[in-house]
Structure formats: C-alpha cells, structure tokens
Amino acid sequence: xxxxHVLPADIERTSMKIIGGELEERGITVPPxxxxxxxxxxxxxxxxxxxxxxxxxxxxxxxxxxxxxxGGVTIVTDTNMAYSxxxxxxxxxxGDDAHCYMADxxxxxxxxxxxxxxxxxxxxxxxxxxxxxxxxxxxxxxTALIKIAEMIEAGLRPLMVIAVPVxxxxxxxxxxxxxxxxxxxxxxxxxxxxxxxxxxxxACICNALLYQASNTLDPSARGWxx
Amino acid sequence: xxxxHVLPADIERTSMKIIGGELEERGITVPPxxxxxxxxxxxxxxxxxxxxxxxxxxxxxxxxxxxxxxGGVTIVTDTNMAYSxxxxxxxxxxGDDAHCYMADxxxxxxxxxxxxxxxxxxxxxxxxxxxxxxxxxxxxxxTALIKIAEMIEAGLRPLMVIAVPVxxxxxxxxxxxxxxxxxxxxxxxxxxxxxxxxxxxxACICNALLYQASNTLDPSARGWxx
Numbered sequence: 001x002x003x004x005h006v007l008p009a010d011i012e013r014t015s016m017k018i019i020g021g022e023l024e025e026r027g028i029t030v031p032p033x034x035x036x037x038x039x040x041x042x043x044x045x046x047x048x049x050x051x052x053x054x055x056x057x058x059x060x061x062x063x064x065x066x067x068x069x070x071g072g073v074t075i076v077t078d079t080n081m082a083y084s085x086x087x088x089x090x091x092x093x094x095g096d097d098a099h100c101y102m103a104d105x106x107x108x109x110x111x112x113x114x115x116x117x118x119x120x121x122x123x124x125x126x127x128x129x130x131x132x133x134x135x136x137x138x139x140x141x142x143t144a145l146i147k148i149a150e151m152i153e154a155g156l157r158p159l160m161v162i163a164v165p166v167x168x169x170x171x172x173x174x175x176x177x178x179x180x181x182x183x184x185x186x187x188x189x190x191x192x193x194x195x196x197x198x199x200x201x202x203a204c205i206c207n208a209l210l211y212q213a214s215n216t217l218d219p220s221a222r223g224w225x226x
Numbered sequence: 227x228x229x230x231h232v233l234p235a236d237i238e239r240t241s242m243k244i245i246g247g248e249l250e251e252r253g254i255t256v257p258p259x260x261x262x263x264x265x266x267x268x269x270x271x272x273x274x275x276x277x278x279x280x281x282x283x284x285x286x287x288x289x290x291x292x293x294x295x296x297g298g299v300t301i302v303t304d305t306n307m308a309y310s311x312x313x314x315x316x317x318x319x320x321g322d323d324a325h326c327y328m329a330d331x332x333x334x335x336x337x338x339x340x341x342x343x344x345x346x347x348x349x350x351x352x353x354x355x356x357x358x359x360x361x362x363x364x365x366x367x368x369t370a371l372i373k374i375a376e377m378i379e380a381g382l383r384p385l386m387v388i389a390v391p392v393x394x395x396x397x398x399x400x401x402x403x404x405x406x407x408x409x410x411x412x413x414x415x416x417x418x419x420x421x422x423x424x425x426x427x428x429a430c431i432c433n434a435l436l437y438q439a440s441n442t443l444d445p446s447a448r449g450w451x452x
Contacts, residue, residue, distance in 0.1 A: 002399070003368075003372065003396045003399055003400070004395060004396055006395050006396070011393075011395045014394070014395050015393060015394040015395055018394045018395075019394065043393070043394070044392065044424065045271075045392065045422070045424060046392050046393060046394065046397075046420075046421035046422045046423070047273060047275075047422065049273075079310075079311075080310045080311075081307050081310045081311040081425070081426065081429070083310070084305075084306045084307045084309070084310040085305075085306075085307040085425070142229075146229065166270065166271065166272050167237075167241060167269070167272060168240070168241040168244045168245065168269070168272065169230055169232050169237045169240050169241055169244075170229045170230055170232070171272075173228070173229055174229070194272075195272035196271070196272045196273065197272070198270065198271060198424075198426050199307070199311070199426055200307065200424050200425055200426045203307070
C-alpha cells in the first residue's frame with residue numbers, strides 16, 4: 001500500500017487546497033469572509049453539504065473574531081465532547097475560556113427538578129454565570145437552542161451563538177428559530193441549517209474563529225510581550 | 227415556531243424510527259447484525275452516506291459486543307474528543323475502560339524524539355500498556371491506523387479496531403490497509419470507508435457496541451447483583 005508522503009504540518013494545508021479545488025469543481029462559491037469557517041467544517045467532516053447549508057448573520061465571522069480577540073469570553077457548550085474539541089492553547093493565548101456544565105451534579109438536579117433536559121439547565125446556568133461574556137456553542141441539543149432563543153427574547157444578550165445541533169427531531173426548526181431570533185436582536189450567529197451538525201462541528205467552528213483571532217492578534221493591544 | 231412535543235426519553239426512539247423509514251425509502255438494506263451500529267452513526271451525523279460506506283469484518287458487531295461483555299477491555303482513542311464521547315456509565319457497568327494518551331507530556335516527547343505524530347506514539351504506548359486487552363478507536367489520524375496495521379503485521383493482536391479517521395490525505399488508503407490487515411489476521415474491525423468519519427463517529431460506534439453489550443449483559447455471568 002502506497003501512502004502520500006506529507007509532513008504532519010503540511011497535511012492541513014494540503015487538505016485545505018484539496019477542499020478549495022473541489023469547491024471550485026462543484027461550482028460552489030463561498031463568500032470570502034466565511035471561507036475559513038466553511039472550509040474547516042468540511043475539513044472536519046469531509047462533507048461538502050456544509051458548503052451550502054451554513055447560515056451566517058451579517059458579518060458573523062468578523063464579529064466572532066473580534067469578540068474572541070477582546071478576551072474574557074467564556075464559550076459554553078452543550079456536550080463535553082464539544083468542550084474537548086475546542087483549542088485550549090488558542091483560548092489561553094486570547095485570554096478566553098470554555099466550560100461545559102453537562103456533568104455537574106447540580107445541573108442534573110436542576111434539570112430533574114424542572115422536568116427539563118440537562119442541556120437546557122446548562123444554558124440557563126451559563127446565562128446566570130456569564131451574562132455579559134458568553135458565547136454559546138451548541139452541537140447536540142435542539143432544546144438548548146430553543147431555550148437560548150427564548151432567553152434572548154426575554155433580554156439575554158450572548159456575545160455570539162454557534163448553532164449546529166444534529167438530528168431528526170426539532171433540530172431543523174430549532175435552528176431556524178434561533179437564527180431568526182439572533183438576526184432580530186443583532187446577535188452574531190453561525191448555524192448549519194437542516195439536520196446536520198454535531199459536537200465536532202461546534203468545536204470546529206469555534207476553532208476556526210479562535211485560530212483566526214489568535215493569528216491576527218496584535219500582542220501590543222493586550223499589553224503582552226508576544 | 228411550532229416544535230414537536232417529544233419527551234427527551236423518546237427522542238432517540240423517534241429518531242431511529244425516522245432513520246429506519248428513510249433507509250427503506252432509499253431502498254437501502256442494512257444487514258440486521260450491523261443495523262444498531264449503522265443507525266447510530268446516522269443518528270450521530272444525520273448523514274445517510276454511512277448506510278453505504280461502512281465495512282465490517284465478519285461478525286464484527288457480535289464479536290465486539292462479546293469483547294465488551296467479558297470486561298477488562300481498554301478502549302484507546304486518538305483524540306480526547308472521542309474519549310469524551312464514549313459512554314462512561316456503560317464502560318463502568320461492563321467493567322471496561324477507555325483512555326486517551328494525546329495530551330500526555332511523555333507522548334509529546336516520544337513523538338518529537340521519533341519524528342512521528344502524537345497519534346502514532348499513542349498507539350504504540352497503548353500496545354505496550356494493554357497488549358492483550360486493547361480496542362483501538364481511531365477517529366482522526368490516518369497515521370494511527372497505518373501504525374496499528376504495521377503492529378498487527380508484526381504480531382500485535384488488539385481485540386478490535388474501530389477505524390474511522392476523517393480527511394483528505396491518506397485517509398482512504400489507511401482504512402483499506404487497516405481493514406485488509408484485520409481481515410488477514412482475523413481481528414474484528416469496523417470502518418467507514420472513504421473520506422468520512424470523525425471523533426464523534428468513533429465514539430458513536432463504541433457506544434453502539436457498549437449499549438448492546440450492556441443491555442444484553444447477564445449480571446450473573448460477572449458475579450454482580452445487577
């Protein structure tokens with residue numbers, strides 16, 4: 001069996017080149033401002049459907065990069081898997097953080113008491129803990145997205161929402177509701193519309209923004225020595 | 227916006243029914259012995275390509291279930307994300323375990339010294355630590371699969387290999403090499419052929435087997451009180 005001799009460091013670059021070439025072959029044009037996110041999602045899934053199913057509120061990527069560059073942000077995920085996938089070195093470099101409440105006994109208890117899902121209880125707790133510095137990244141539970149949209153209607157202003165739950169029940173509708181709500185209230189949001197998505201996709205979109213934020217960071221702006 | 231009123235506990239059942247129905251509509255017949263795995267992968271990705279791209283060595287699912295039911299197995303993953311996604315309650319119930327070496331400083335050091343990837347160094351370390359009780363679950367690195375196949379050629383006998391890296395460079399070829407090698411040496415293996423896969427898919431295949439193992443476990447066989 002013959003394998004291509006590609007240095008580990010070059011694999012990502014080579015992959016992105018292949019993805020770019022195939023997008024061209026398929027006649028798909030991704031707006032340049034969304035390209036880094038869309039290509040990274042395709043890189044994570046090998047699924048070109050994402051070239052056409054992603055929805056961005058106006059300037060969502062640029063705004064997301066700026067949000068992460070300011071620092072002090074906490075990304076709250078609805079699965080420990082998504083949490084695991086988010087680049088910790090990039091968060092650290094930017095002065096941001098990530099958290100997942102799903103395994104907390106208090107959250108299990110709160111969900112049980114309220115007759116709701118742990119994902120919903122997690123989103124509510126995040127809104128209490130980080131009302132002004134919160135980015136939601138949802139890769140699994142449509143109930144979490146619905147709750148976030150309801151909290152936005154009620155006055156919550158998360159800095160950004162990544163909305164990519166996957167599945168067959170209420171997933172399609174929850175993303176439409178969330179994206180319409182974010183557009184209405186001017187909250188930057190990125191979604192994969194339709195059924196597709198997942199914890200890996202949620203982490204990957206965060207990383208696409210974090211990498212860009214981290215690579216274009218002006219160290220002097222944060223008082224760092226580089 | 228109207229949402230379907232489905233109890234959390236019923237969402238999975240409803241989803242599986244939808245998936246079954248759409249497989250039928252598409253005229254796709256999944257062999258009954260592989261159905262639980264294939265359907266769970268579609269449930270995790272909302273991607274019906276997996277109904278046709280998965281490859282199983284003979285009786286891989288039944289053998290996998292039996293392996294996990296015996297207990298004492300360690301699943302070693304090539305990402306912390308896949309590790310996070312594997313059901314810890316099921317592992318515990320069955321007396322099995324999971325581990326990921328990717329963040330270990332010793333592994334980083336070993337990889338650097340050998341001029342290889344951390345994934346390769348992880349697979350090698352796993353072979354040393356669990357030579358007789360090892361299930362590999364690879365959702366990211368084709369280099370890990372190639373190393374596993376080489377170690378099998380050299381005499382290693384993992385109990386099972388889940389082979390679902392995703393990507394554009396050496397991924398297709400690495401899965402073919404691994405599956406051919408596993409077939410040659412009678413090692414149960416499950417792969418998603420082609421480019422698709424991922425850490426979520428690796429965890430999901432493990433869980434499909436673990437859930438079945440756990441649900442059909444005879445407690446008396448392990449001396450448990452149930």
